[in-house]
Amino acid sequence: MDEEIWEDRSEGFGERLLGLLLDRARHLPPQLIAPLIAEEVARIGGRDVSILLQDYAQELLVPLPGRKLHVSQPEPVSNSPAGRAFLRGEVVEVAQAHGGLRMYLPLLDGSDTVGVMALSVDTVGEDDRRLLTRLSCLVADLLVTKNAYTDQFFQARRREPMSVSAEIQWSLLPPLSMSVPQFDVAGILEPAYRVAGDSFDYALNDNILHAAVIDAMGHGLDAATMATVAVGAYRHARRVFVGLAEKYAFMNDAISRQFGPDHFVTAQLMHINITTGEMELVNAGHPAPLLIRDGRVVRQLESATTLPVGFGGQEPRIKEHALRPGDRVLCYTDGIIEEHLAGSDLFGEERLVDCVNRLGQEPSQGVRADLRLLSHVLKSERGGRTSDDATLFMIEWRGGAADHLAVLD
Template structure:
């Protein structure tokens, strides 16, 4: 089809500003220079223009247990909403709007999505809601999420709102290092979680989607506190530097190894798991440098450990590692985790162990659907099962391969 047949003549298209464009455009036009504290009153004003009231912006806390209200002029600030047992939490975990009829109208909970990462939830009340309201408010919520993510780098207020308890300096460093906790595109979805959220030090993860290749790494630096956080920072920095140089997994391992040994000496190390997934074919490659073997989940059940030759932890000068490979089936999930998850135990008692981990994975996989919901539920269930013990960091990173393409998202209907 020729472009002239596909697209009408510019003069024939109505390019005048409609109500919806004007509503969203005000926020978009002003966001560039807007101080962070003025986002709240502008959003409340925007919602009021479609007949909405009682606006709340709820952000996920660091422990991924509650949605906490963001203070701000013209916002309704109530109590935190539990993620696992509230309408706001339902909208957050499902990434879909939730509507709750009330005596004075309908309360709407709209997920705040920055890309596919759930930032939080925007709640508001309308007298009634039709499809035009739903479409406009869904788009407004997306724009609000993007604005919050952009402005969070300019202020401490969003960080402060998300904290439910004091945070260690080591944890402060680690949280500043992390990528978004979740990402979802048509071919693949990933999510990660760190425990203890406010005291984590040596554990971290990183990922990047470069064209059809998903790169990911999970690391665990030896020790505790600032020393571990510093080592983890160097390890992740070295991983990113090497990954962006477009070299193979074996070469990435060697570069990280040299960086840790050169900076900290031969008595220090970082265990690591580095992976590459071709999201077009499902071909998975990985290097295991002292980590527990990842688990392959198929049809919501653990079917095998992804055994592989292990090389020495990063920093110990190991030989060139062997690359392990596995072809995934559509819908397969791969769970990476650090040893703190299975080695925790109370004094004089047995370690938590991988058998219990597998039991809980199978149980939660049958109850939850989305990758992020599974990771969150699994981490919290394991923490509760271990009696809240957190003598070591514990990290989970889950990915699901779906296959297919995303080309349809680049086409304008």
């Protein structure tokens, strides 16, 4: 019987294996999920299983500790097989000197990559690849689900102490990336372990992508508290109202009532029709987004002047823009351009645009990978310093029908 199971890689075997994993995982505490995954991989002939999770700075893939897991050194996101699998969302196979393969499978929760599953096999066929790919997707779902019940995964991802304000901000964030046929979005926060007042949020409702980038004044817990109220008010308004003007008014009322007249939040609020590329923008005291076309910044996406959230009262004026397929919209907070360099010069928007254009000459690796690289290059160009929150958020619009069922045809 055992030999038949080892040789059988049919759809029926795969269904039984994945079903068994689901049935057992429902009742297990979080710390036993990893050993269960290792057991299931062994049934397909895999060994030395590692679950690698991205650290908060998006520099390393760190191994999740656990019984029956292979725990090695962290692997860099840049220039490693695990990193390629993570950034591209594709399976990477590396031949081993002693024979066999080391496989790196992206852990995709929807379209967001939460980590990588690495394992070794002597041989692998197409049925094995199909089954392991499906297994990795199920593993990602299990990790995301169990993540809400334990601190184990948070602790594995930390590479240095985290401030209370950063704890709050990371708990507010949506998934760092989303990809559907019509568009990609991705965001990144710096400094990862000390961020306080910056945040972003998005949601796809029918054929409208709702997105917001905010920067609460101040530092530390005061800024984190204000950002929490701003994001909470934005989400509530998004789920009740339709227009950007109502969202702005609701956020403005929440900030002014809670914190008084001397506190404010700058914000960008956007609607993008994912079928037509029509974009509506309210810019409330924030640096204007950059429009990137064919790898180069072509202009700022200007909008009529609107007071920061908390200082408002008048209805904001909404600016409309038309995106072309392949266009990217880059939003950023003032911590990117207001960092002081040696000699007290500000980094400035001109240097930001120059970095975007230089990187745009290289082949794109996808929005998430490109944004991560841009963030790290900008930090290096600023002398490795991030004295204020510095957030980047990018949208790439590709267009096409919004009927998601068409993807299944």
